Amino acid sequence: MNQLSYTKSASIIHRQTNRFYDRALASFHVGCGQQFFLAKIYEHNGISMYDLAKTGHFDKGTVTKAVQKLEELGYIQSCADGDDRRIRRLYTTPAAEPVIQTLRQSKQRWDRVLTESLSPEEAAELLRLMTKMAENAYHYIEKGVSESNANP
Numbered sequence: 001m002n003q004l005s006y007t008k009s010a011s012i013i014h015r016q017t018n019r020f021y022d023r024a025l026a027s028f029h030v031g032c033g034q035q036f037f038l039a040k041i042y043e044h045n046g047i048s049m050y051d052l053a054k055t056g057h058f059d060k061g062t063v064t065k066a067v068q069k070l071e072e073l074g075y076i077q078s079c080a081d082g083d084d085r086r087i088r089r090l091y092t093t094p095a096a097e098p099v100i101q102t103l104r105q106s107k108q109r110w111d112r113v114l115t116e117s118l119s120p121e122e123a124a125e126l127l128r129l130m131t132k133m134a135e136n137a138y139h140y141i142e143k144g145v146s147e148s149n150a151n152p
Helices: 001-023 032-044 049-056 058-070 096-116 120-150
Strands: 078-080 088-092
Touching: 001 032, 001 096, 032 049, 032 058, 032 088, 049 058, 049 088, 049 120, 058 078, 088 096
Parallel strands: none
Antiparallel strands: 078 088
């Protein structure tokens, strides 16, 4: 029964987080689906689409759609790699700067909302445990994918 509570709570937090970011970034026409990618590209200017997908455990289609939207909005540009033309390198544009600033402020505000009634020690422990749970989920699914590919 506890597992249902974990997943239900995680689902509620995920949905409310998406709503929060959708509202916070609405004036920039960036939604919760693009904010992660924009932040990662900003932090790692020149990142490849492949590496961007790996950082958040996203599939190529999800990354492609988000990147296309951010390019259409003028917040990023993609360029072919100098050594391997098949690789697309992603860079933020100056137009992304106000979005990034709003995103940073919003993240800090949302983190405060989520941990409002927690002590600093409880918040740190929660982060540690949630990180472990996320790793468990990722490794379980990846192991299952590998096993199902090996044994058709």
